Amino acid sequence: GAAALAALDAAIAAVAAGTCRAIVTAPVSKYAITLAGGAFVGQTEHLAAHAGLASDAVTMMFIGPHLKVALVTTHLALRDVPRALTRPRVMRTLAHMGEAMIALGAPPGARIVVTGANPHAGEDGLFGDEEPKVISRAIAWGRTVGPYKTGALELVGPIGAETAFREAKAGLCAGVVAMFHDQATIASKLLDWGDAVNVTWGLPYVRTSVDHGVGWDAARSGEIDEGGMVAAARLAQVLSARPRPAQR
Numbered sequence: 743g744a745a746a747l748a749a750l751d752a753a754i755a756a757v758a759a760g761t762c763r764a765i766v767t768a769p770v771s772k773y774a775i776t777l778a779g780g781a782f783v784g785q786t787e788h789l790a791a792h793a794g795l796a797s798d799a800v801t802m803m804f805i806g807p808h809l810k811v812a813l814v815t816t817h818l819a820l821r822d823v824p825r826a827l828t829r830p831r832v833m834r835t836l837a838h839m840g841e842a843m844i845a846l847g848a849p850p851g852a853r854i855v856v857t858g859a860n861p862h863a864g865e866d867g868l869f870g871d872e873e874p875k876v877i878s879r880a881i882a883w884g885r886t887v888g889p890y891k892t893g894a895l896e897l898v899g900p901i902g903a904e905t906a907f908r909e910a911k912a913g914l915c916a917g918v919v920a921m922f923h924d925q926a927t928i929a930s931k932l933l934d935w936g937d938a939v940n941v942t943w944g945l946p947y948v949r950t951s952v953d954h955g956v957g958w959d960a961a962r963s964g965e966i967d968e969g970g971m972v973a974a975a976r977l978a979q980v981l982s983a984r985p986r987p988a989q990r
Contacts, residue, residue, distance in 0.1 A: 743774030750785060754792050757947045764948035764978040765789075768971065769956045784817045785951065786942050793945050798831050800944035801838040804926065804953055805846070805977060806934025809910045810917040811926045812839040812943070823922045827859055827872050832880035832919075836897065838943040839919050840889045845984050848895060852916035855906045856881055856899030859921040863900045873900045877921070907933075927953075936969050939977045948982040950974040 753765045767785055775782040782788065787797040803812045814835045815826045839854055856877060857863070860870040867874060877900045889895040898915070899906070907929040909915045920926035930938050930953060938953035952970035960966050 743771060743776070743778035746770040747775050747778065747780060747782070750788065751792075754789065758792075764950070764982040766971070766974050766978050767949065767951040769952055769954060771956045786816060789942060789945060789949055795944065798826075799834065800942050801835050803839070803842060803941040803943055804930040804934070804938045805842075805941050806930060806938030806953070808933040809907070809930055809938070810843070810846070811910075811930055812842070812917065812919050813923060813926045814919065814921050816923055818923070820922070820924075824859070824870075824872060827876055827921055829876050829880045829883075832856075832877055832921075833883055834944075835919050836880060836884035836890075837888060839917055840884075840895055842941070842943050843895055843917055844889050845981060848916045850894055851896055853896045853898050853909075853914065854890075854917050854919065855901060855909060855915045856897065856919045857903040857906045857921055857925060858900040862902045872921075903929075936967060937973055939970075939974045941977065941981070948978050950978040950981070 747770075750767065750770070753767070756762050757765055770785060772782055772784060783797070786800060786802050790797050790800045801812050802816050803810070812835050814831050815823055818826055836856070843852065843854065858877060859872040862869065864870045864873040881897055881899055884890050884897050890897045895916070903920065903925050906915070906918050910918050910929070911933060918926070934953070936953070940951040940953055942949040951974055954970060957966070
């Protein structure tokens with residue numbers, strides 16, 4: 743755990759010094775780092791803190807060949823998600839998703855679908871009020887700014903998560919904005935396991951990673967697949983060669 747954290751901090755120092763233009767991270771064990779004596783929620787949050795940003799100022803995305811999904815909240819207990827779903831966080835994710843889709847070459851007018859937080863997107867308030875009180879209002883704001891305002895992208899939602907991801911699989915939308923961790927990652931791992939790249943959007947540099955955690959059993963057996971790291975490195979090359987949007 744201590745060695746993994748030291749390696750991550752060395753990468754942060756290198757990019758801060760300008761000796762590299764992107765960071766590509768391997769998976770780390772949050773538990774092992776915690777055992778080494780430090781409070782550690784995840785690499786995304788650690789990178790944000792070292793960049794002088796709040797943990798909710800950056801966006802975790804999974805970019806794969808079949809699904810491109812951005813997460814409003816990340817490493818939280820499920821019971822804490824409703825309280826963490828705020829309008830500013832949804833707005834931040836919508837803005838970052840728009841920037842990322844343009845950077846990745848989304849076609850003009852491509853649809854970005856926003857999920858609800860509750861089953862069936864709340865069923866008109868029957869299963870919760872996050873959709874009308876938070877998500878719909880954030881979407882209304884999103885349509886007035888950036889590529890959504892110009893028509894470069896179309897913002898749709900909130901709709902039920904199962905519908906959103908089915909549309910993504912069918913190629914009916916360019917990307918999905920999801921409300922919480924497993925809502926996004928289950929779909930990503932089903933559709934793009936081993937090929938998706940974890941991207942942290944909103945940092946002053948490019949950071950990519952694999953779409954999976956540590957695999958002690960795989961490392962021990964030698965039955966490993968380097969495809970995820972190769973995909974992460976290739977996407978880091980692509981993104982770091984493009985002009986970065988101004989930081990908020």
